[in-house]
Amino acid sequence: MSTAAADPWPAPVATEPVDAVVSLPGSKSLTNRALVLAALADGPSVVRRALRSRDTELMARALTSMGAHVDTSGDDWAVTPLSTAAADRVEVDCGLAGTVMRFVPPVAGLVDGDVAFDGDPHMRNRPVGEVLAALVALGVRIDDGGRGSLPFTVHGTGTVPGGTVVIDASASSQFVSALLLAGARFEHGVDVRHDGKPVPSLPHVEMTIAMLRDRGVAVDDSDANRWAVAPGAIAARDEAIEPDLSNAAPFLALAAVSGGSVTVRDWPTSTTQPGDALRDLLAQMGCRVERLAEGLRVTGPADGHRGLVGLDADLHDVGELTPAVAALCALASTPSHLRGIAHIRGHETDRLAALAKELGGIGADVVEHPDGLSLRPAALTGGVFHTYADHRMAHAGVIVGAAVPGVLVENVATTSKTFPDFAAFWSGLL
Numbered sequence: 001m002s003t004a005a006a007d008p009w010p011a012p013v014a015t016e017p018v019d020a021v022v023s024l025p026g027s028k029s030l031t032n033r034a035l036v037l038a039a040l041a042d043g044p045s046v047v048r049r050a051l052r053s054r055d056t057e058l059m060a061r062a063l064t065s066m067g068a069h070v071d072t073s074g075d076d077w078a079v080t081p082l083s084t085a086a087a088d089r090v091e092v093d094c095g096l097a098g099t100v101m102r103f104v105p106p107v108a109g110l111v112d113g114d115v116a117f118d119g120d121p122h123m124r125n126r127p128v129g130e131v132l133a134a135l136v137a138l139g140v141r142i143d144d145g146g147r148g149s150l151p152f153t154v155h156g157t158g159t160v161p162g163g164t165v166v167i168d169a170s171a172s173s174q175f176v177s178a179l180l181l182a183g184a185r186f187e188h189g190v191d192v193r194h195d196g197k198p199v200p201s202l203p204h205v206e207m208t209i210a211m212l213r214d215r216g217v218a219v220d221d222s223d224a225n226r227w228a229v230a231p232g233a234i235a236a237r238d239e240a241i242e243p244d245l246s247n248a249a250p251f252l253a254l255a256a257v258s259g260g261s262v263t264v265r266d267w268p269t270s271t272t273q274p275g276d277a278l279r280d281l282l283a284q285m286g287c288r289v290e291r292l293a294e295g296l297r298v299t300g301p302a303d304g305h306r307g308l309v310g311l312d313a314d315l316h317d318v319g320e321l322t323p324a325v326a327a328l329c330a331l332a333s334t335p336s337h338l339r340g341i342a343h344i345r346g347h348e349t350d351r352l353a354a355l356a357k358e359l360g361g362i363g364a365d366v367v368e369h370p371d372g373l374s375l376r377p378a379a380l381t382g383g384v385f386h387t388y389a390d391h392r393m394a395h396a397g398v399i400v401g402a403a404v405p406g407v408l409v410e411n412v413a414t415t416s417k418t419f420p421d422f423a424a425f426w427s428g429l430l
């Protein structure tokens with residue numbers, strides 16, 4: 001049962017070193033890929049330990065409304081694939097989920113019927129035009145009123161010719177993943193070539209490729225900036241979802257700021273999740289990071305955040321870790337420079353602007369750059385920390401709030417995008 005947290009929410013302060021072992025919910029990125037692939041598969045699938053959160057429930061609903069079936073009643077979600085029957089006019093709510101807005105339109109092309117997409121107000125600002133233009137080039141009819149953004153309608157016919165397409169995926173790796181996930185079901189497969197500034201979050205493309213190969217799909221990624229998916233069946237799978245390693249960031253950060261230890265159970269020994277980079281980032285900041293039989297344990301410096309050293313890092317590949325990492329940098333005792341993350345201005349909010357404003361608002365010495373942030377040590381104070389409906393801004397707020405009395409996190413409930421009952425879970429650790 002979820003309980004409504006106060007708004008703004010007084011973030012609990014870690015008055016002593018936290019010592020905790022936590023089991024975290026499943027990965028958003030793995031769950032939503034597994035659901036899409038199951039909907040396109042050659043038989044029924046099971047997605048075990050699926051993440052139950054707003055983004056994954058929106059995905060389950062989108063696929064079900066198009067004619068697949070996702071049974072979300074238990075922890076293991078049974079998926080019956082899409083049928084070839086015509087769908088009635090279907091409406092897909094993308095919420096604020098990039099994975100729904102980008103991954104579902106190629107699937108809609110494979111449905112015989114109209115699928116209308118819209119989402120939260122801010123979702124209309126998040127980029128998707130490259131995916132729509134690519135689908136048009138691959139033979140799908142789309143009406144987006146010439147905007148290249150939500151709302152739009154995909155007029156599916158049940159088949160997509162596919163073939164070669166050139167896109168600029170510098171705004172989001174999800175553009176590439178979207179085309180690859182459904183590409184095997186296009187008549188000629190898909191051959192995606194990227195032309196533009198470097199693709200961010202490339203580990204997420206590697207995650208897509210690994211999941212496709214695991215389902216028997218042939219993917220050629222031997223050339224940089226080119227991914228070719230051969231036409232063919234996508235095998236049904238029974239797969240367990242790993243814990244969400246990006247959502248581990250605030251919990252491991254809690255060890256770092258309190259000078260305690262937090263162990264995340266079931267940390268995979270090998271993974272495609274970019275959150276695995278936290279091991280290295282936290283070690284660079286002065287934490288002890290150990291793999292134990294129980295999971296991954298992070299121990300903060302003896303004097304907590306005062307012992308943290310700043311970070312000079314290019315986060316281009318792992319941009320979604322920026323809010324939590326920036327919060328730690330604001331608390332560190334030496335300067336930091338986070339670079340290579342211009343693209344996170346297109347995330348749930350403009351994260352560079354939001355972090356500069358909100359961390360600055362509680363006393364951080366932070367400078368916003370076109371592609372990053374620099375932070376220097378400063379004494380932080382309490383105050384309201386706005387989240388802009390961004391779950392990871394809420395994570396940043398609770399991290400600084402664990403170290404600094406009087407931080408009030410506005411709309412902490414927005415964490416439900418990728419984590420059920422976050423505020424209650426967090427309070428239980430402090």
Ligand SMILES: O=C(O)C1=C[C@@H](OP(=O)(O)O)[C@@H](O)[C@H](O)C1
Pocket residue numbers: 028029030098099171172173174177200201204319320343
């Ligand atoms: O494919 C995915 O599951 C994701 C890709 C990344 O998106 P961008 O490439 O837009 O950064 C990441 O930030 C997002 O949280 C999840």
Ligand SMILES: C=C(OP(=O)(O)O)C(=O)O
Pocket residue numbers: 096097098099320347348392418
């Ligand atoms: C960028 C993110 O989400 P989305 O999948 O909505 O793009 C994120 O979770 O940090």
